[in-house]
Amino acid sequence: MKHTQFLKLIIGIIIFTMPLITVFSQQDLLAKDIVKKADDNIRGKTSEADITVKIIRPTWSREMNMKAWSKGDDYSMILVTSPAKEKGTVFLKRIKEVWNWIPSIERNIKLPPSMMSQSWMGTDFTNDDLVKEASSVSDYDHKLLGKETVSKKDCYKIEMIPKPSAAIVWEKVIVWIDSVDFLQLKAAFYDEDGELVNIMNSSEVKEIGGRKITSKIEMFPVDKEGNSTVIIYNNIIFDIPINDNFFTTRNMKQLK
Amino acid sequence: MLLKLAWLNIWRNKRRTIITATSVFFAVLLAILFRSLTDGVYDNMIHNVVSYSSGYLQIHQKGYWDEQSIDNTFEEDDQLFQVLLKNPKVKHIIPRLQTFALASCAEKSKGVIVLGIDPDKEKEVNNLHDKIVAGDYIKNINDNAVVLGEGLASQLRLKVNDTLVLLGQGYHASSAAAKFRIKGLIKLGALELNNKLVYMPLQQSQYMHGAENRLTSVSVMLDRAANLEALKHALQKSINADKYEVMSWKEMMPELDQFIEADSTGHYIIIGILYFVISFGLFGTLLMMIFERKHEFGILIAIGMKKRLLALMLLLESVMISLLGCFLGILGGILIVKWLTIHPVHFTGELKEVYEEYGIESIIYFSSHEKIFITQTLIILILSILLAFYPGYKVMKLKPVEAINN
Numbered sequence: 001m002k003h004t005q006f007l008k009l010i011i012g013i014i015i016f017t018m019p020l021i022t023v024f025s026q027q028d029l030l031a032k033d034i035v036k037k038a039d040d041n042i043r044g045k046t047s048e049a050d051i052t053v054k055i056i057r058p059t060w061s062r063e064m065n066m067k068a069w070s071k072g073d074d075y076s077m078i079l080v081t082s083p084a085k086e087k088g089t090v091f092l093k094r095i096k097e098v099w100n101w102i103p104s105i106e107r108n109i110k111l112p113p114s115m116m117s118q119s120w121m122g123t124d125f126t127n128d129d130l131v132k133e134a135s136s137v138s139d140y141d142h143k144l145l146g147k148e149t150v151s152k153k154d155c156y157k158i159e160m161i162p163k164p165s166a167a168i169v170w171e172k173v174i175v176w177i178d179s180v181d182f183l184q185l186k187a188a189f190y191d192e193d194g195e196l197v198n199i200m201n202s203s204e205v206k207e208i209g210g211r212k213i214t215s216k217i218e219m220f221p222v223d224k225e226g227n228s229t230v231i232i233y234n235n236i237i238f239d240i241p242i243n244d245n246f247f248t249t250r251n252m253k254q255l256k
Numbered sequence: 257m258l259l260k261l262a263w264l265n266i267w268r269n270k271r272r273t274i275i276t277a278t279s280v281f282f283a284v285l286l287a288i289l290f291r292s293l294t295d296g297v298y299d300n301m302i303h304n305v306v307s308y309s310s311g312y313l314q315i316h317q318k319g320y321w322d323e324q325s326i327d328n329t330f331e332e333d334d335q336l337f338q339v340l341l342k343n344p345k346v347k348h349i350i351p352r353l354q355t356f357a358l359a360s361c362a363e364k365s366k367g368v369i370v371l372g373i374d375p376d377k378e379k380e381v382n383n384l385h386d387k388i389v390a391g392d393y394i395k396n397i398n399d400n401a402v403v404l405g406e407g408l409a410s411q412l413r414l415k416v417n418d419t420l421v422l423l424g425q426g427y428h429a430s431s432a433a434a435k436f437r438i439k440g441l442i443k444l445g446a447l448e449l450n451n452k453l454v455y456m457p458l459q460q461s462q463y464m465h466g467a468e469n470r471l472t473s474v475s476v477m478l479d480r481a482a483n484l485e486a487l488k489h490a491l492q493k494s495i496n497a498d499k500y501e502v503m504s505w506k507e508m509m510p511e512l513d514q515f516i517e518a519d520s521t522g523h524y525i526i527i528g529i530l531y532f533v534i535s536f537g538l539f540g541t542l543l544m545m546i547f548e549r550k551h552e553f554g555i556l557i558a559i560g561m562k563k564r565l566l567a568l569m570l571l572l573e574s575v576m577i578s579l580l581g582c583f584l585g586i587l588g589g590i591l592i593v594k595w596l597t598i599h600p601v602h603f604t605g606e607l608k609e610v611y612e613e614y615g616i617e618s619i620i621y622f623s624s625h626e627k628i629f630i631t632q633t634l635i636i637l638i639l640s641i642l643l644a645f646y647p648g649y650k651v652m653k654l655k656p657v658e659a660i661n662n
Contacts, residue, residue, distance in 0.1 A: 055429050060327075062428050085466055086431050102433045105421045107360075122429025 031142035031158050035175065037182040039136050042213055044238035046071045051233055055123050058226035064121070073135055075247040079255050086121075090252040091130065098127065101252040108249055117169045124198070124219040124229040128169075139166035140173070150176045150185045151203060170197075181205065181212050196222050209236045258565065262572035269548075273577055276541045280581025280640055281588065283534035287527060287632040288589035294523050295623035298516050299481050302505070307382040308444055310508045311350060311475025313488055315340070318501045320472060321508070326355055326427050329470040330499070339494050340476060345487045348381045348477040350374065353461045353470065357424030357432065359404075359454060364412050368404075370422060370454045372461025375399070381477055384442070384455070391416035391440030397457045401439035407451035409441050416440060422454070427467035434464040482625060531639060538643050542574070546647050553651055554659025567648030574644030581640075582633050589629060596622045 047070050055062045064083065070076040080089040088103035098111040116128040140160040148157045155176040162168035171194060176186040183205060189198040198221055202214035217231040245251070266273045306312055317330040332351065340349050353372035358365050375394040378384040385393035394403055402420060414420060418438050426432035436456065444450040462468050478487050484504055492502045506513040556566060601620040603611060 057327075057428075060428050062430070083430070085426075089431065102423070102431070105423065105433045105435050107421060107423075107433075109423075121431065122425065 031144040031156075032137065034144075034156050034177050034182065035140075035142055035158060035160065036137045038175075038177045038184045041182055041211065042184075043070065043072075044211070046240055046242045047209075047236055047238050048240060048242075049233055049236040051231055053121075053123060054230040054232070056226075056228045056230065062122075069242060069246065071242050071244070071247065075242075075244065077247055077252070077255070078130065080121075088255075090255055092247060092249065092252050094247055094249075099249055099252065101249075103253075108252065113167060116167070124221050124227060125231075129219075136160065136173075136175075139163055139168060145174070147179070148176060150178075153185060154179045155185060183212065183214050185214065198222065208233065209238045211236075211238055258569050259572060262569050262576060265569070266573050266576055272541065272545060272548075276538065276577045277581040277584070279534065279537045279541065280578050280636060281585045283530075283537075284582050284585025284633055284636045285588050285592075286530060286534075287636060288585065288629055289592065289622075290523070290527055290530065291628045291632055292589070292593050292622045292624065293620065294520065295625065295628060296621035298520070299623055300619070300621045302481060302512070302516075304445060305509070305512060306505045307477065308446065308449060310505050311473075312478050312481070312484055312505055313476040313491065314503050314505075314508060315474045315476065315491070315495065315500050316472065316503070318499060321501065321503060324354075324472075326425060326465055326467060326470075326472070329353065329427070329467055329472050332469045332471055336474070336495060336500070340474065340491065343487065343490060343494070345478050345480075345483050345490070346476055347479050348377070350377050350381060350475040350477070351458065351471050352473050352475060353458060353465070353467065354472045355424055355432070355461070355465060357422045357454075359408070359412065360421045360423065361412050361414055361418065366408065366411060367452075368408060368422075368454050369449075369452050370424065370456055370461060372456050372458040374458050378455075387442045387444060388440045389443045391438070393440055394455065394457055397459050399439070399457050400436065400460060401457075402436040402460075403440045403442050403455040404438060405450040405453045406441045406443045407447065408453065409438070411451065414438055420454070422464070424465070426465040427470065430466040432465045434460075436460070482627075531635065534636065535639055535643060538640055539646070542643060542647055546650050550654075550659045553654055554656045557654060557656040558660060563652050563654070567651045570647045570651060571641070571644050574647070575641055578637055578640035578644075582637050585636070586629055586633055590624075593622045593624050596620075597624055 047068075049068045051066050051068055053064045053066060055064075064086065065081045067079045067081060068076065069078075074093075074095050076093045078091040080086045088101075090099075090101040092099040092101070098116070100109045100111055101107075102109065111127055117126050119125070120127045120130045140162055143159045143161070145157040145159050148155055155178055158175050158177060160173045160175060162170060162172075169191070170189050171192045172190045174188045174190075175184050177184050183202065185202050187200040188196055189200070191197045198219060201218045201220070202216065203218075204214065204216040205212055206215045207213075208215060213233065213236065215233040219229045219231075221227055315336070317328050320328040337349060340346055351374055355370045355372075357368055357370045359368040360366070373384075373394075374397060375384075376396070379393065388403070389406055391403075394401060404414070404420065409415070412420075416438055420436050420438055422432070422434055422436065424432040442453075442455065444453060456464075462470060476487075476491070478484065484506075488502055488504050495502070553566065557563060600622075602608070603619070
């Protein structure tokens with residue numbers, strides 16, 4: 001008799017705690033979904049964009065114009081169109097490889113992994129930020145920390161910790177994703193000592209190319225006051241068919 | 257009276273006087289030659305190293321030294337050049353744009369120092385064209401060609417007329433990438449420079465880095481190495497201190513300064529031993545003199561000469577002999593150093609090759625700085641006067657009766 005009572009109790013406990021466990025795992029799943037949704041929102045199947053990059057320093061600033069193409073996670077290409085001195089410089093990401101074509105020396109350089117965390121063209125972005133070698137969905141573990149308001153918008157605050165297998169220099173990244181449009185509005189990057197290194201703000205939500213995107217992205221390195229880099233999307237077209245052959249080292253040299 | 261007595265006394269025994277004076281003479285001569293030689297070698301070494309790298313003094317944009325980036329360059333400033341050249345101690349000013357870049361060809365690449373230079377100026381100041389071992393020197397400021405260190409060329413397996421690709425960071429985050437024809441190879445003494453340096457006409461370098469009319473430094477060559485600190489202070493006052501910084505080679509290359517300091521400590525020990533030997537030589541002649549003249553001293557005291565005056569007279573005698581020796585020593589030293597500066601000693605054979613390997617001219621220079629003559633002479637003079645107290649002390653303790661009977 002006692003035995004069955006004990007069993008009932010156990011079953012009762014299990015039945016009672018089951019929903020809690022699923023709620024917890026659901027929450028983790030939810031965090032991942034939110035990040036994925038935000039990632040899909042800006043990435044699309046393919047995209048072709050006109051962008052302006054501004055480097056801002058305490059005593060000077062500089063502006064560059066570029067054209068960028070991307071296809072899924074694996075392929076992207078960036079062509080510098082101005083200033084004249086750098087015109088024709090191309091960056092190509094092909095699966096896990098990154099290439100840089102420099103017309104003035106007629107050389108195509110494959111960037112080694114060690115250079116991925118270095119500054120890209122003197123900006124506050126790294127080569128890795130540019131080509132997004134790491135996927136914010138599959139290379140991180142996600143955890144929902146709660147909700148916060150960023151620039152008057154209700155946001156999910158999500159902590160992303162890189163998986164041990166991913167080549168990512170950050171110890172953790174915290175992102176704020178708008179709960180209505182699912183756009184990433186803010187990201188904070190922490191190094192291996194847990195120090196805040198960079199803050200990335202995305203703003204000026206606009207409808208371009210049939211989608212709502214944040215058309216202005218600003219990167220602020222925390223330890224360098226007065227330094228920042230601004231990327232502005234002037235135009236972007238999503239989901240036009242681009243052949244895989246477009247993203248080849250051969251095509252880099254004839255890109256216009 | 258005492259002076260005259262001392263003067264007559266020293267010439268009473270000419271041989272003894274001459275021996276003492278000669279030992280002082282050689283002491284002064286050796287000390288002068290030794291210091292002159294070491295200082296000359298150091299000066300020459302400094303000149304060799306400094307003229308190819310930093311210059312004796314360098315003027316930068318304030319803050320450049322702490323962060324040696326192309327963004328800390330300054331615009332070519334005629335007013336600054338004029339102020340610098342107005343100072344009579346400034347012999348030359350050399351504008352340069354120094355940057356770091358990745359040099360590559362085919363499969364190999366290597367980090368290098370790119371030195372944008374005014375080819376005519378460098379030719380005039382350090383005879384750069386004489387160091388070319390293959391090909392030609394850069395013709396003028398617009399020449400689209402580079403000259404690189406022989407060591408660097410062999411590491412990258414490059415020859416004259418090959419193409420060198422340089423990739424670096426340009427001004428205000430622009431990119432700096434360009435191809436150049438290799439016009440010549442240069443053999444520089446300092447190994448580090450030989451393996452790392454690429455010379456490029458200033459205008460080409462400025463264009464490549466997108467830094468038109470900008471310089472990282474103005475090197476200042478001065479008339480005499482000894483004027484370094486004085487000139488540094490003078491220049492600091494005459495130029496805009498909020499905008500520029502003045503640095504001497506000692507601040508920019510502390511390792512060279514420290515090497516010289518360590519090396520010259522060794523020389524101080526050797527010269528200390530030299531002084532020691534000289535002192536004992538002098539002491540020996542003084543002892544002999546006392547022994548020989550004991551009888552005479554005894555009688556002088558016996559007939560009423562005050563011991564104090566006698567001791568003073570002996571001191572005067574010593575000083576006179578030392579002065580004589582020093583005077584001749586300086587004269588000899590000046591003559592020899594003058595002769596050696598006009599006809600410097602050239603090494604031959606193996607030693608010459610060793611020196612040239614290190615990029616130091618295989619010539620021994622002697623420094624003819626007046627400071628050497630004065631200090632060395634003073635040291636010997638003081639030594640001999642100190643020693644001369646001993647006979648005085650002996651006289652004060654002399655017992656006349658014993659001395660006469662001796």
